[in-house]
Amino acid sequence: MGNDFYNILKTLKLKATPKRIAIMEILADEPTYLSPDEIRSRLKGRFKNIGLPTVYRNLEELADSGIIIKIIHPDRKLYYFYCHNREHHHHFVCVQCRKVEDINFCGMEEIKNEVEKNLKAHMVSHMLQVYGFCKDCLKKQTISL
Amino acid sequence: MGNDFYNILKTLKLKATPKRIAIMEILADEPTYLSPDEIRSRLKGRFKNIGLPTVYRNLEELADSGIIIKIIHPDRKLYYFYCHNREHHHHFVCVQCRKVEDINFCGMEEIKNEVEKNLKAHMVSHMLQVYGFCKDCLKKQTISL
DNA sequence: TATCTAAATAGAAATGTTTTTTATTTAAAA
DNA sequence: TTTTAAATAAAAAACATTTCTATTTAGATA
Numbered sequence: 001m002g003n004d005f006y007n008i009l010k011t012l013k014l015k016a017t018p019k020r021i022a023i024m025e026i027l028a029d030e031p032t033y034l035s036p037d038e039i040r041s042r043l044k045g046r047f048k049n050i051g052l053p054t055v056y057r058n059l060e061e062l063a064d065s066g067i068i069i070k071i072i073h074p075d076r077k078l079y080y081f082y083c084h085n086r087e088h089h090h091h092f093v094c095v096q097c098r099k100v101e102d103i104n105f106c107g108m109e110e111i112k113n114e115v116e117k118n119l120k121a122h123m124v125s126h127m128l129q130v131y132g133f134c135k136d137c138l139k140k141q142t143i144s145l
Numbered sequence: 146m147g148n149d150f151y152n153i154l155k156t157l158k159l160k161a162t163p164k165r166i167a168i169m170e171i172l173a174d175e176p177t178y179l180s181p182d183e184i185r186s187r188l189k190g191r192f193k194n195i196g197l198p199t200v201y202r203n204l205e206e207l208a209d210s211g212i213i214i215k216i217i218h219p220d221r222k223l224y225y226f227y228c229h230n231r232e233h234h235h236h237f238v239c240v241q242c243r244k245v246e247d248i249n250f251c252g253m254e255e256i257k258n259e260v261e262k263n264l265k266a267h268m269v270s271h272m273l274q275v276y277g278f279c280k281d282c283l284k285k286q287t288i289s290l
Numbered sequence: 291t292a293t294c295t296a297a298a299t300a301g302a303a304a305t306g307t308t309t310t311t312t313a314t315t316t317a318a319a320a
Numbered sequence: 321t322t323t324t325a326a327a328t329a330a331a332a333a334a335c336a337t338t339t340c341t342a343t344t345t346a347g348a349t350a
Contacts, residue, residue: 008185015317015326033223036308051329058309058327072272076221077307092260095269105259107252110273114250120280124240128273130256135265160297160346181337196300201337203298222336 027082030096033071093132172227177243178216239279
C-alpha cells in the first residue's frame, strides 16, 4: 500500500532519518497507543543505540506536525498513536487493551457557538476523549460495570 | 452564604482538619484553577508547617469525593478547581488567566449513543475541555489569533 | 472532661517521566 | 565530495508526584 514515510517526512521538512522512519512504522503498525518507553523498546530491536530523548523529541515533532496524535490518558503519561483518519474527529480509548477507535460525532460547532456567543471568548482548541471498554474486551471477560 | 466546609467534610466522612478546611476555602475563593504547589504556598501563610504530600493527598481525596475537580491542562500537570455547579457540565479554560467557565452544552448523549451502537463498546467516562482566551483577556491586549 | 483509636500529618526520601546539555554524527543540499 | 544544519547518544538534571515512617490529632466513646 506504500506508507511512504520518507516522502511524508520530506513534506514536513523533517530529515528522513532511519530512526524517525522506524518510529512512524512502529506506530502505523500498532492498533493501540504506545508510551515513549514502549516505542524505545521496539526500536532497540532495530538499532543497538537509541536514546530516550531522541524518542521523545521525535514523537513531539511528529505530533506537532499532525502525523501522529497524543493520547491523554487518565494516568497523565504521554502516549502516541498513528491515526489514519485525516478528518477532524475524536477517539474512543479502551482502558483495558488500549485500542483506539474513531468517534465521528463532534458537538464542537455547538460548543464553539456557546463559547463565542455566551462567554464572548475565543476558542483556540478543544480536547475530547472517551474512555471505556471496547467490544472485544467486553466479550472476553466479565467486567463489573 | 455559609460555605459550611466543616459539614461538607462530615458528610463526606472525612475528618474536618484545619488544613483540609483551609484547602477548600482557598479553592472556593479562587476563580482560577491552582496547582498543588500554589495551594501549598497559600497554606504557608496560615500554617507554618505544611507538607506537599498532605496537599496532594487532600486534593486527591476531595476530587475523588467530587467536591473539587481536576483540570487537565495541556502541560499534563495537575490542577484543581472548586466548581459551584453541581450539574454535569464541562469547562472553558482561559489559557492566559486560567479562569474557568462553565459550558452547558454537552453532546455526550450522542457520543454515548455512537459508542454503544456503532462500536458496541461500553463508555465509562469522558473528558471534554475547551481552551481559549476569555472575554477579559481578549479585551486587555492584542492576541494574535 | 479524659481516654482512646483510626485518620491525618510532617519530613525525608524515593520514584519515574520528561527535559536539558554537550560533544559527536549524519542527511542531504551545494 | 564537501559542507552544514539537523539529528543523535549519553549522561545528567529537573521536577512533579508518591511512598514511607514516626508522630500528632480529630472526634468518638466512656
